[in-house]
Amino acid sequence: MASSTSIKLDDDMKGRVRHLAEVRRRTPHWIMREAIAQYVEREEEREALRQDTLKAWEEYQGTGLRATAEEVDQWLASWGTENELPAPECHK
Template sequence: MNLVSRTLEIDVDTDARLREIASERGKDVATVLAEAVALLDSVIDLSGPDLAEDRDRYEEFKRTGLAVPLDDVKAWVASWGSANELPRPQPRKIK
């Protein structure tokens, strides 16, 4: 593996947490940072939003009036892992 030396300025709390995580895992801080970047890259698409898809979905909403209200989504997510987990909310006519 080719290594590059890079200097980063981070706050003391972040530094302390990085050192703590590294110690807990028996790794060095550079490895913890590399793993964090790999994880971030796997869950977030940094290439930018798909505006065409957003426009298509908005046009579909204007045509049908169907959507899932935010409060329904919040209630559904809040119920995850509970004994009373709610079913996935379904789109309905929105004014």
């Protein structure tokens, strides 16, 4: 179920939303809902990546296991070739 929420926009932004709505043949309401949905989705993905990064950092601090940038670069460069390499082993 959807509920009403209000947002205050300055005149310039309000005009920009209206103009975009006109050229896209949408309503200003649709433009704002779409913008908010895209923003929230993008920020949720960024937060998930941030959490994954923090978890990986904590794991590295606990174990010291890692692969060097050179090892990873060689592995990635081999993708799609006849001599595709396996993922590098983590080491200290």
